[in-house]
Amino acid sequence: MGHDLWTLFASTPRGLEALLAEELRTLGAENVREARAGVSFEGDRTLAYRVCLWSRVAGRVLMKLADFPAETPEALYAGVQQIDWATHVMPEGTLSVDGASVQSTITHTHFAALKVKDAIVDQFRDRLGVRPSVDTKQPDLRVNVYLFRDRATLNIDLSGDSLHRRGYRVEGGGEAPLKEHLAAALLYKARWPKIAKEGGALLDPMCGSGTLVIEGAWMAGDVAPGLFRPHFGFENWLQHDAFVWRDLVHEAHQRREQGLKTLSPIVGSDWDEKMLALAKENVLRARLDGVVTLEPCDVVDIQSHGDIPGLLITNPPYGERMADVAAVRHLYDQMGQVLRDRFSGWMAAFFTGRPDLAPALKLKPRRTYEFFNGTIPCKLMIYKLGQKKEQSEIWKS
DSSP states (O other): OTTOOEEEEEEOOTTOHHHHHHHHHHHTOEEEEEETTEEEEEEOHHHHHHHHHHOSSOSOEEEEEEEEEOSSHHHHHHHHHTSOGGGTSOTTOEEEEEEEEESOSOOOHHHHHHHHHHHHHHHHHHHHSOOOEEOSSSOSEEEEEEEETTEEEEEEESSSSOTTOOSOOOSOOSSOOOOHHHHHHHHHHTTHHHHHHTTOOEEETTOTTSHHHHHHHHHHTTOOTTTTOSOOGGGGSTTOOHHHHHHHHHHHHHHHHHHGGGOOOEEEEESOHHHHHHHHHHHHHTTOBTTEEEEEOOGGGOOOOSSSOOEEEEOOOOSSSSOOHHHHHHHHHHHHHHHHHHOTTOEEEEEESOGGGGGGGOOOOSEEEEEEETTEEEEEEEEEOOOGGGTTSOOOO
């Protein structure tokens, strides 16, 4: 990749770092290193754009501009002024700055961000008499400052809005829905790409607003998760290469067209008609009409789909939509019965904030992973559903 190697950092929710590192390697990243809540890596412009378009578990993608000692506000200001900002944003353009500080003398992140913004704006004012204005919603240039042990790293945020916002979700979806990149991570852990390749179906019997079935369909159908996003952070950056981006988007459209031709059944059901209506709207916006099937159905009535065993994955209520713990326990009990009776040979994955209720399923998990859903500690429990005698066999990798 020669001289044009960028130093990059992709953020991700805690616990997803190893998954993200693996995904970045698959996309062609070099020198991949896991950190806390993210992964650092190197690559050229094409790779940086590709990660923004294709990563299913990244939150933001930052490109490093500079790093320098910044023990004092003055040192921070002076370091920022070393960069020629006119090569990044127009004098009358817009910018926003955000930051974080760890183990540094400057502890106040808002103050640090303000200092960086002042340094950029003052440079324009001193040289040209005009200055960019601040726009936190959709600026031409999004700058990130990270202070660690009194060193400042200045980054350009290439992603803009967090990458988990794919552009298909209608706001106002009942209780806190599953974030898209967390849903993708759960599907990876439950080995959905492998099951999909073998022709297995995907079923979410408590699909809520449809996040798991949409992410699952996109994964199996080779749809880039950023393909329908309205905007990326790099699009108004002065060093943006529109031709490189156009080629990547064109390739992603072709891959989607091919990928969606050969999908096995992907089905979401829910007893709550209001949630189902929301899921239908989201499926439509994800351009998956006719690909994902949605049906009103009570958990006790669900049936397996497809000719060969697939994956049943779900994020059952934690007790908000069903305030009563006894009701949730009863739901688990019913669910376990249905799985044992009708889903022989399938994989099942439960993502829950109430792992204490999981024994009610009367199934033995093969694997358990710990995640956070926002601030709620959760577990993903994976089961292989077999004949009674197989229930105790150890997980076969």
